[in-house]
Amino acid sequence: xxxxxxRTETRGAVRPQPREVLDLLxxxxxxxxxxxxxxxxxxxxxxxxxxxxxxxxxxxxxLMEDGRRQICExxxxxxxxxxxxxxxxxxxxxxxSDVVLRRYPRRTVDALASTNLTLARRLRDVASISLxxxxxxxxxxxxxxxxxxxxSFLLEMAERLPQSRPNVLALPMxxxxxxxxxxxxxxxxxxxxxxxxxxGTLGIDRGTIxxxxxxxxxxxxxxxxx
Amino acid sequence: xxxxxxRTETRGAVRPQPREVLDLLxxxxxxxxxxxxxxxxxxxxxxxxxxxxxxxxxxxxxLMEDGRRQICExxxxxxxxxxxxxxxxxxxxxxxSDVVLRRYPRRTVDALASTNLTLARRLRDVASISLxxxxxxxxxxxxxxxxxxxxSFLLEMAERLPQSRPNVLALPMxxxxxxxxxxxxxxxxxxxxxxxxxxGTLGIDRGTIxxxxxxxxxxxxxxxxx
DNA sequence: CGAGCACTTGAAAGATTTCAAGTCCAGTGG
DNA sequence: CCACTGGACTTGAAATCTTTCAAGTGCTCG
Numbered sequence: 114x115x116x117x118x119x120r121t122e123t124r125g126a127v128r129p130q131p132r133e134v135l136d137l138l139x140x141x142x143x144x145x146x147x148x149x150x151x152x153x154x155x156x157x158x159x160x161x162x163x164x165x166x167x168x169x170x171x172x173x174x175x176l177m178e179d180g181r182r183q184i185c186e187x188x189x190x191x192x193x194x195x196x197x198x199x200x201x202x203x204x205x206x207x208x209x210s211d212v213v214l215r216r217y218p219r220r221t222v223d224a225l226a227s228t229n230l231t232l233a234r235r236l237r238d239v240a241s242i243s244l245x246x247x248x249x250x251x252x253x254x255x256x257x258x259x260x261x262x263x264x265s266f267l268l269e270m271a272e273r274l275p276q277s278r279p280n281v282l283a284l285p286m287x288x289x290x291x292x293x294x295x296x297x298x299x300x301x302x303x304x305x306x307x308x309x310x311x312x313g314t315l316g317i318d319r320g321t322i323x324x325x326x327x328x329x330x331x332x333x334x335x336x337x338x339x
Numbered sequence: 340x341x342x343x344x345x346r347t348e349t350r351g352a353v354r355p356q357p358r359e360v361l362d363l364l365x366x367x368x369x370x371x372x373x374x375x376x377x378x379x380x381x382x383x384x385x386x387x388x389x390x391x392x393x394x395x396x397x398x399x400x401x402l403m404e405d406g407r408r409q410i411c412e413x414x415x416x417x418x419x420x421x422x423x424x425x426x427x428x429x430x431x432x433x434x435x436s437d438v439v440l441r442r443y444p445r446r447t448v449d450a451l452a453s454t455n456l457t458l459a460r461r462l463r464d465v466a467s468i469s470l471x472x473x474x475x476x477x478x479x480x481x482x483x484x485x486x487x488x489x490x491s492f493l494l495e496m497a498e499r500l501p502q503s504r505p506n507v508l509a510l511p512m513x514x515x516x517x518x519x520x521x522x523x524x525x526x527x528x529x530x531x532x533x534x535x536x537x538x539g540t541l542g543i544d545r546g547t548i549x550x551x552x553x554x555x556x557x558x559x560x561x562x563x564x565x
Numbered sequence: 566c567g568a569g570c571a572c573t574t575g576a577a578a579g580a581t582t583t584c585a586a587g588t589c590c591a592g593t594g595g
Numbered sequence: 596c597c598a599c600t601g602g603a604c605t606t607g608a609a610a611t612c613t614t615t616c617a618a619g620t621g622c623t624c625g
Contacts, residue, residue, distance in 0.1 A: 177478065298613075532605095
C-alpha cells in the first residue's frame, strides 16, 4: 500500500515517496479528515477509494475470529493506502492519530491507469514496494526475538516519523498497537522498553521516546542480510 | 510473486492463475530446468528474468546474518516468480524439488508492459495478489499458535498441491523448510505432526501426508475473518 | 476528587525451543 | 547381497522465552 518514486534505501527496504504519480491524480482528489481511532475502511468492503496520507498515522489491521489482531503496517505522511486494492479491501484501515487524507476514487485511478502507461507502471511499483516491506516483516515476525523486534521497530520509526529533533520520537501509536504490529503482548513491549530505558539506551516519557544509544539498538535489531 | 487471472477464492486469499498475460509473453520465453536445492536467483542480484513455474516447487528465502532463515512463500506449478521485482531481487529463489521453469527476460516484460495496458494491469494485479498473500502470512506468523500454523499450512497445501487422490499430499518440501516457513523449529513441526498422526487427523508415511479429518484441521487453523 | 484508560512491573504458567538421543531409509561400497 | 554412513525425521526432557494473571501507578477528563 505504500507509494513509489524517488526510491529511498531504508534499511534494505525501498521506501516510496510518491510525487509525479499523484500530480496526475491530484485534480480528482478530495481532502478528508478522520478522527483518532475511526475507521477509514473495513476489510471486505468494496474498494471505492485510494488514499494518500497527508498527515497523521494510519494502521492496516487484520482481525481473527476470536479478536486476535495483527497490524500489518503503519502508514505515515506521504504513504499510499489502497492503491493495491483489488475488488475489495484486504484489510481494515484505521486512524491511529487524527489524520488528514487525500482521497481518490478508484474508478478514476483505474481509468487513468488504463490510459497512462507511466501511471500504470508506478502503480505496479507501488505494489511491489509494499510487497518488499511485507517480506521484511515476515522475517521480523517469523525469525526475530522480542528484543530484536522492538529494536527494529524503533529504528524504523526513527526513519519514518517526522522528527522535531533527531532521535526524539513522538510515537503516534500506543503500546497495544506496537504489540499487535510486532506479534507480541503489550506487557512484553512495556517490559522490553523498560529494560532499554533502565540500561540507558532509551529515554521514555509520556508519548515520547528518545534514542540515546542508536548503536546499541542497531546491534540489537539483527537486520537481515543485504 | 504470484500470478493472476481467473481469480480463485482460496480461504480468503485470492490465488492467481495466469493465462492471457502469459500468452503475450510466451514467444519470448525459454524453458529451463533447475535441480533440487539449486538456486534460481539470489537476493540482491540484478533482476534479469521473471519466471513461471511449470512443474515442481520453488521456495522464496530471506536470510539473516546469523543464518536464521524465513521462507516467505512456496511457489507451485502455475505460480509466477519475479514479476514483482524492482531493480534487483528482494529474495533468493531456490528449487525445492527438481523444477521446470518458463523464463522471460525482464526487459522484454517491461517493454511489453509499457505498450500493452492489459499486461500492465495484470502485472499490477499480480503484485497486489502477492501482497494479499503476504498479509495472510503476517497474521499467521504474528498471531497464530504453532498448531494453528501447521493446520493452516496443511490446508493450504491441500488446495495448492497437485493431488493424485484427494487429501493425499505429496509434500515436496522437507520439515526444515516447513519450519522456516511457519516460524517454528523443525522439532516443533515434527512433534505437532506426530500428535495429529496419533489422534487420527493425519496419516503420515514417507513424503506423504494424508488428511484423514479435514474438519479437525479447519477448526484448528483459526483462519482470519472474511 | 474520582473514574477510566494507558502504561508498568512482578510472579507464575505455558508454549516453544534447545539439547540429546534415537529411528528409519536410501544410497554406497565391500 | 548386505553392512555401513549420512541425512531426514522423531521424540523426550530440560531450559527459555513470552505470555498470562495480578496489581499497581499516573495521567487526563469530567
